[in-house]
Amino acid sequence: MSFSTTLTVNGVSRTLALDDPRVTLLDLLRERLDLTGSKKGCDRGQCGACTVLVDGRRINSCLALAISHDGADILTIEGVAHGEQLHPVQAAFIAHDGLQCGFCTPGQIMSAIGLIQEGQTGHDPERVREGMSGNLCRCGAYSGITAAVLEAQLSFEETERKQVA
Amino acid sequence: MNRFDYIRPATVSEAVAAASVPGSAYLAAGTNLIDLMKGGVVRPERLVDVSHLPGLDGIEHFPDGGLRIGALVRNADLAHDADFAARFPAVAEALLSGASPQLRNAATVGGNLLQRTRCAYFYDVASACNKRTPGAGCDARGGQTRLQAVLGWSEACIATHPSDFCVPLVALDAIVEIEGRSGRRDVPLESFYRLPGDTPERESVLEAGELILAVRLPGTAAAFAGHARYLKVRDRTSYAFAIVSAAAALQIESGRILQARLALGGVALKPWRTRAAEDSMAGEITGPDTFRRAADIALADAQPSGDNAFKIELARRIVVRALSQAAVGTPKRMPALPASPFAAVSGAITYV
Ligand SMILES: Cc1cc2nc3c(=O)[nH]c(=O)nc-3n(C[C@H](O)[C@H](O)[C@H](O)COP(=O)(O)OP(=O)(O)OC[C@H]3O[C@@H](n4cnc5c(N)ncnc54)[C@H](O)[C@@H]3O)c2cc1C
Ligand code: SF4
Ligand code: FES
Numbered sequence: 001m002s003f004s005t006t007l008t009v010n011g012v013s014r015t016l017a018l019d020d021p022r023v024t025l026l027d028l029l030r031e032r033l034d035l036t037g038s039k040k041g042c043d044r045g046q047c048g049a050c051t052v053l054v055d056g057r058r059i060n061s062c063l064a065l066a067i068s069h070d071g072a073d074i075l076t077i078e079g080v081a082h083g084e085q086l087h088p089v090q091a092a093f094i095a096h097d098g099l100q101c102g103f104c105t106p107g108q109i110m111s112a113i114g115l116i117q118e119g120q121t122g123h124d125p126e127r128v129r130e131g132m133s134g135n136l137c138r139c140g141a142y143s144g145i146t147a148a149v150l151e152a153q154l155s156f157e158e159t160e161r162k163q164v165a
Numbered sequence: 166m167n168r169f170d171y172i173r174p175a176t177v178s179e180a181v182a183a184a185s186v187p188g189s190a191y192l193a194a195g196t197n198l199i200d201l202m203k204g205g206v207v208r209p210e211r212l213v214d215v216s217h218l219p220g221l222d223g224i225e226h227f228p229d230g231g232l233r234i235g236a237l238v239r240n241a242d243l244a245h246d247a248d249f250a251a252r253f254p255a256v257a258e259a260l261l262s263g264a265s266p267q268l269r270n271a272a273t274v275g276g277n278l279l280q281r282t283r284c285a286y287f288y289d290v291a292s293a294c295n296k297r298t299p300g301a302g303c304d305a306r307g308g309q310t311r312l313q314a315v316l317g318w319s320e321a322c323i324a325t326h327p328s329d330f331c332v333p334l335v336a337l338d339a340i341v342e343i344e345g346r347s348g349r350r351d352v353p354l355e356s357f358y359r360l361p362g363d364t365p366e367r368e369s370v371l372e373a374g375e376l377i378l379a380v381r382l383p384g385t386a387a388a389f390a391g392h393a394r395y396l397k398v399r400d401r402t403s404y405a406f407a408i409v410s411a412a413a414a415l416q417i418e419s420g421r422i423l424q425a426r427l428a429l430g431g432v433a434l435k436p437w438r439t440r441a442a443e444d445s446m447a448g449e450i451t452g453p454d455t456f457r458r459a460a461d462i463a464l465a466d467a468q469p470s471g472d473n474a475f476k477i478e479l480a481r482r483i484v485v486r487a488l489s490q491a492a493v494g495t496p497k498r499m500p501a502l503p504a505s506p507f508a509a510v511s512g513a514i515t516y517v
């Protein structure tokens with residue numbers, strides 16, 4: 001059986017022929033589209049390194065079948081900066097040392113973008129930590145990650161206020 | 166992962182017809198099924214993808230306060246639905262204590278009910294497991310039994326059901342709506358799962374091809390909204406399955422309990438409702454004596470299935486604490502750490 005699937009990835013529409021329905025969204029991104037920013041940490045939903053936004057929601061791409069997401073709009077770490085201008089969450093991770101080796105970082109940043117959009121945490125560090133608990137960091141950069149997410153959230157609110165004003 | 170045929174039905178009846186063929190499995194978000202297939206634990210020949218079926222992703226509210234949750238509603242969307250969380254706060258708390266935000270964004274209501282056990286020997290295809298291969302034996306016996314069952318287990322299987330969502334659902338009289346080749350039927354969640362007995366491979370009352378359409382909660386269950394909690398002890402603060410959990414819900418008038426609801430998670434192969442313990446609290450004054458007696462009744466038949474006797478005492482304490490928290494009242498806002506025993510609690514609970 002052969003399948004064709006159309007996805008919008010980082011704003012670009014891509015139609016791909018799949019000869020096998022077993023391909024996960026993560027493998028499709030990494031192996032077929034050369035978007036290796038999303039990482040394969042565990043491949044079993046246990047670490048969050050593969051986090052991407054699908055139709056605006058953060059999910060683990062390692063447990064999602066690509067074929068089942070025909071028509072979806074995918075945002076990966078490669079699509080968040082505007083040219084040389086970093087996404088505010090990326091900039092905040094650098095400013096707060098929210099990483100050491102960097103392996104978990106693409107997943108952390110995509111998860112943080114999702115978390116800020118979900119808007120459930122306010123400025124409570126405990127809620128931010130809980131909201132980021134789907135992303136493990138073997139280097140233990142957690143305190144920097146929490147600080148970065150809190151700051152990025154503030155900078156978004158600032159921009160929103162300016163837009164309204 | 167084995168090769169499989171992929172089918173995407175357009176309607177419920179097409180889905181049921183496709184999945185009635187032996188060797189088929191329904192695919193919802195796949196957060197459990199794809200994990201199990203990657204490990205070779207299950208090897209379906211064809212996947213019937215129901216994730217795009219129309220009409221199964223809504224939450225309907227009824228005038229009597231009850232509601233109907235479509236099988237494809239995502240765990241996160243249900244937990245964050247303000248009306249739902251206001252009427253059934255313990256269910257929302259249980260949902261938010263499960264898995265991770267990413268997994269909850271994907272995971273569906275139907276898939277959560279039918280997720281398989283996390284027994285490590287079930288997952289390890291090199292181990293003998295009666296659930297995976299009927300009659301093969303059970304390597305969990307005499308093995309690592311810390312997380313195994315203390316209620317309702319059998320010689321053939323000592324595994325537990327891992328869902329958090331199901332624990333308050335069973336306490337609150339949830340009904341499962343099912344569609345199969347011979348039509349539609351309703352089954353109370355309390356009688357939906359089978360205990361292992363001699364046939365641990367038969368996990369629920371579902372027949373081949375039967376599809377979960379929705380879960381209903383009756384309006385009467387919303388009467389517990391003011392005093393309803395879920396409490397879950399895990400090996401780490403979040404992103405971990407329950408060692409033991411409990412859903413507790415009370416209706417209280419002038420310090421006396423009119424009605425109580427109590428169910429335990431992580432202790433048996435199904436969410437464990439304990440009606441005798443519930444009945445023991447009716448008419449009693451809220452407080453440690455009433456709650457301790459209820460806990461003793463709830464765990465009266467518990468037996469270690471190995472080196473896990475600690476779970477029985479842990480379960481008693483979780484019951485007392487969950488009931489005490491429910492008596493204090495449902496917090497106005499979802500706790501920062503849902504269901505966590507380490508979360509700050511309103512009101513002094515010093516005796517557990
Ligand atoms: C790392 C990790 C941690 C987790 N932690 C927790 C936790 O703490 N607490 C918790 O409760 N859960 C936890 N989960 C489990 C998670 O909640 C389930 O994987 C999820 O709910 C399954 O939903 P799904 O839509 O992905 O189902 P799928 O994986 O698509 O399906 C699961 C099963 O249900 C069947 N199925 C699905 N929908 C239907 C339907 N409508 N009718 C009939 N059959 C159907 C499928 O055939 C399959 O057998 C965790 C999972 C992972 C990977
Ligand atoms: S306890 Fe049950 S699931 Fe675990 S190995 Fe034994 S039979 Fe299999
Ligand atoms: S690679 Fe997907 S969660 Fe670890």
Ligand code: FES
Pocket residue numbers: 098099100101102103104105136137138139140141
């Ligand atoms: S920075 Fe190394 S794993 Fe997180």
